Amino acid sequence: MLDNMDMKTALGETLAEEMRKNSSLVLVGADLMGANGTWPLHGEFPDRVINVGIAEANMVGVAAGLAACGKLPVCDTFAAFMARRDYDQVFISVAYAGLNVKLIGSDPGVAAEMNGGTHMSFEDVALMRTIPTMTVVEPCDCAQLRQAVKAMLEVKGPVYLRLYRKKPHKIYEDGCRFSLGRADCLTQGRDATVIAAGMMVWNALQAAEQLNQEGIHLRVLNMHTIKPLDKAAIILAAQETGAIVTAENANYFNGLGSAVAEVIAENSLSVPFQRVGVRDQFGEVGGTSYLMERFQLTASDIAQAVKSCLKRRQIH
Amino acid sequence: MLQNNKVLSLEETAIALRKTLLTTIYKAQSGHPGGSLSSADLMTVLYFDELRLRPHQPKWPERDRFVLSKGHVCPVLYACLAMRDFFPMEELDHLRKFGSILQGHPDMKRTPGVDISTGSLGQGVSCAVGMAIANRRDQNPGRVFCLLGDGETNEGQVWEAAETASKYQLDNLILLVDHNGLQNDGTCQDIMPPRDLAEKFRAFGFQTYQIDGHSIPAILDVFERIRAHQGGQPYAVIAKTVKGRGVSFMENVVAWHGQAPNEQEYLQAIQEIEEGLS
Numbered sequence: 299m300l301d302n303m304d305m306k307t308a309l310g311e312t313l314a315e316e317m318r319k320n321s322s323l324v325l326v327g328a329d330l331m332g333a334n335g336t337w338p339l340h341g342e343f344p345d346r347v348i349n350v351g352i353a354e355a356n357m358v359g360v361a362a363g364l365a366a367c368g369k370l371p372v373c374d375t376f377a378a379f380m381a382r383r384d385y386d387q388v389f390i391s392v393a394y395a396g397l398n399v400k401l402i403g404s405d406p407g408v409a410a411e412m413n414g415g416t417h418m419s420f421e422d423v424a425l426m427r428t429i430p431t432m433t434v435v436e437p438c439d440c441a442q443l444r445q446a447v448k449a450m451l452e453v454k455g456p457v458y459l460r461l462y463r464k465k466p467h468k469i470y471e472d473g474c475r476f477s478l479g480r481a482d483c484l485t486q487g488r489d490a491t492v493i494a495a496g497m498m499v500w501n502a503l504q505a506a507e508q509l510n511q512e513g514i515h516l517r518v519l520n521m522h523t524i525k526p527l528d529k530a531a532i533i534l535a536a537q538e539t540g541a542i543v544t545a546e547n548a549n550y551f552n553g554l555g556s557a558v559a560e561v562i563a564e565n566s567l568s569v570p571f572q573r574v575g576v577r578d579q580f581g582e583v584g585g586t587s588y589l590m591e592r593f594q595l596t597a598s599d600i601a602q603a604v605k606s607c608l609k610r611r612q613i614h
Numbered sequence: 615m616l617q618n619n620k621v622l623s624l625e626e627t628a629i630a631l632r633k634t635l636l637t638t639i640y641k642a643q644s645g646h647p648g649g650s651l652s653s654a655d656l657m658t659v660l661y662f663d664e665l666r667l668r669p670h671q672p673k674w675p676e677r678d679r680f681v682l683s684k685g686h687v688c689p690v691l692y693a694c695l696a697m698r699d700f701f702p703m704e705e706l707d708h709l710r711k712f713g714s715i716l717q718g719h720p721d722m723k724r725t726p727g728v729d730i731s732t733g734s735l736g737q738g739v740s741c742a743v744g745m746a747i748a749n750r751r752d753q754n755p756g757r758v759f760c761l762l763g764d765g766e767t768n769e770g771q772v773w774e775a776a777e778t779a780s781k782y783q784l785d786n787l788i789l790l791v792d793h794n795g796l797q798n799d800g801t802c803q804d805i806m807p808p809r810d811l812a813e814k815f816r817a818f819g820f821q822t823y824q825i826d827g828h829s830i831p832a833i834l835d836v837f838e839r840i841r842a843h844q845g846g847q848p849y850a851v852i853a854k855t856v857k858g859r860g861v862s863f864m865e866n867v868v869a870w871h872g873q874a875p876n877e878q879e880y881l882q883a884i885q886e887i888e889e890g891l892s
Contacts (some may be wrong), residue, residue: 346751356775358740358741359738359744360775361744362744363742363743363748366679367754368675369681371749386734387771395722395731411835471621
């Protein structure tokens with residue numbers, strides 16, 4: 299079932315609530331605030347919504363200056379711009395400087411749809427998680443987004459929030475529990491584990507249903523916080539289910555899959571492991587369902603990866 | 615008479631500042647003397663007259679903030695901060711050394727009195743704009759001064775920030791351009807002609823001044839004019855300077871952008887500065 303609301307609307311509503319409570323909270327955008335649901339807040343908070351025009355690097359620098367003076371700035375633009383175009387500003391003016399700036403990147407991965415390959419950020423998570431002190435969060439639906447935004451504002455330091463801005467599949471109920479850095483176990487299976495984030499959580503749940511009919515019981519972990527990663531949940535999943543598949547709407551280099559692989563390798567967890575993700579390709583124009591097929595990100599692709607892991611386990 | 619005494623005293627301070635920053639670079643055997651010397655007179659008037667600061671309360675919320683957007687000339691900033699007692703003078707001996715509070719580029723997490731971390735050119739100007747917006751929103755009387763290089767204006771972010779400063783009518787923001795005419799690879803004219811910087815900032819909506827950046831009276835005067843001016847515009851001061859100013863063999867020589875003097879060069883430089891070229 300689809301949520302009854304766009305995630306950008308949920309974002310705008312949540313930020314408005316928080317702005318009413320916290321007078322230091324300010325929004326800084328670069329002419330995509332309309333796309334991201336933050337521009338309507340300009341009406342209620344004319345002095346606290348700053349639009350610097352089409353100048354994303356400057357947006358991040360201005361936010362850093364605001365933070366240096368005690369403000370709590372939240373920047374938003376497309377994920378492709380936040381990560382690629384602003385990387386040096388995010389690295390130095392924000393993170394290296396130790397400033398408390400929140401960064402929201404929308405239209406992650408295939409969600410950029412008809413904007414095509416230039417706008418398709420398959421690398422934003424990889425880039426952001428390599429910046430020291432950066433927290434990386436990717437909520438999967440409106441209810442989780444609301445909690446994630448509140449949690450993000452509590453963090454003392456930079457946070458990158460990867461935002462799907464349209465109507466998502468509904469997974470959580472309003473007021474759900476959200477614990478930053480703690481994965482949510484959505485299904486309790488013990489045959490294998492799928493670790494997913496953002497849009498891929500729904501696909502993982504669909505894969506779990508498909509496999510259930512074949513007698514394979516999946517554990518689905520929603521790894522909404524990609525950094526700091528919930529290592530304990532990964533170790534437990536490896537020990538209890540004996541096979542791990544990751545699912546990310548991104549290049550399968552250096553993102554969620556790589557982060558999980560690091561934990562598996564460094565903890566000598568000898569379990570079959572496979573990544574579902576974009577196999578080092580550029581994006582292209584298409585609707586989400588087409589692109590998920592095109593880049594092998596569907597529920598069936600996840601189910602296939604699980605079966606492949608189970609086969610490898612039998613052989614050993 | 616009072617004004618004359620002030621000028622004389624600041625000119626003496628400028629000599630002491632030049633000696634201190636060169637000694638710092640010499641001891642580190644690493645650093646950027648050229649741009650440190652070209653901005654030394656501007657920095658003298660800022661740190662010893664114009665900026666409202668509390669050295670023993672470096673994070674005083676109502677202070678005037680200073681952004682060194684051309685972060686590589688941090689020896690001149692560190693020397694000012696030490697001479698103003700933000701930290702002991704002995705710390706200058708540790709510039710660019712392991713574990714030092716004085717990193718190769720300004721680091722606000724380590725150095726008392728550094729208001730923002732810089733090092734990648736162009737970024738400081740945006741940060742200064744953000745600070746000025748924050749102070750404006752809070753009705754905080756603190757102003758924001760930002761020193762940038764003429765070569766630095768090659769960076770597009772400078773102009774993105776300038777547009778924003780103008781849009782938000784930041785008359786609490788003063789950009790100082792150290793217009794020494796040289797950049798890393800050669801003269802500005804050869805590498806990327808800056809054209810008329812005053813005209814450019816004027817076109818971006820700034821109240822603009824052009825001064826001799828080595829004349830203490832001219833620098834004092836421009837700050838006085840800015841304080842007296844009310845126009846709802848940000849300010850840009852284009853200060854014509856000489857890279858390496860005060861040391862004959864460094865003046866207008868590109869190679870002294872980022873090179874430390876050897877012992878003989880250092881001793882000659884100190885002697886020339888004491889004799890008071892500037």
